[in-house]
Amino acid sequence: MQQDAMLTQLGYVPNDALIKQLQRIEKNTVGYEKIQKHIMDLHDHLKVDNAYVAMSNTNDCFKIKIESSSPEMAQEAHEKINHFSDKFKVKLNKLDNKETYYIVGFNH
Numbered sequence: 001m002q003q004d005a006m007l008t009q010l011g012y013v014p015n016d017a018l019i020k021q022l023q024r025i026e027k028n029t030v031g032y033e034k035i036q037k038h039i040m041d042l043h044d045h046l047k048v049d050n051a052y053v054a055m056s057n058t059n060d061c062f063k064i065k066i067e068s069s070s071p072e073m074a075q076e077a078h079e080k081i082n083h084f085s086d087k088f089k090v091k092l093n094k095l096d097n098k099e100t101y102y103i104v105g106f107n108h
Contacts, residue, residue: 009040010054021055028060030091031106038088039103042080049077051099059102064092066099074099 003022004014012018026032039062043053050068064081068074081101085092091104 006036006040010043011052012055018055021060024060025055025062029062029103029105031108034106035088035090035103038084038090042084045080046077049073049080051077051081053103056102062103064101064103 003019007014007018007022029035039053042064046052046064046066049066050070050073051064051066053062053064056063066074066077066081068077081092084090089107091107093102093104095101
């Protein structure tokens, strides 16, 4: 997938700084080429639960953010994230006391 298209699908307006950040994320994410499509699919599936995939501002990785105020929707998002992780062997790090996960990479 082209970087411009990926940024657009995630809701960003592509520019040089974002493309460079995406390139750093791609290099930093283990097995990125194996999970790229699945990350985009997860982003689409999470929208109904008021959750999404975005580029982290603090680390060179993707983050998954759940912003739902509904416990049911948040639970649904967590289930989708866990299913994504298990099915596609994606290593995630959940932040303590936050509704945020970091996508570390493909877990061989």
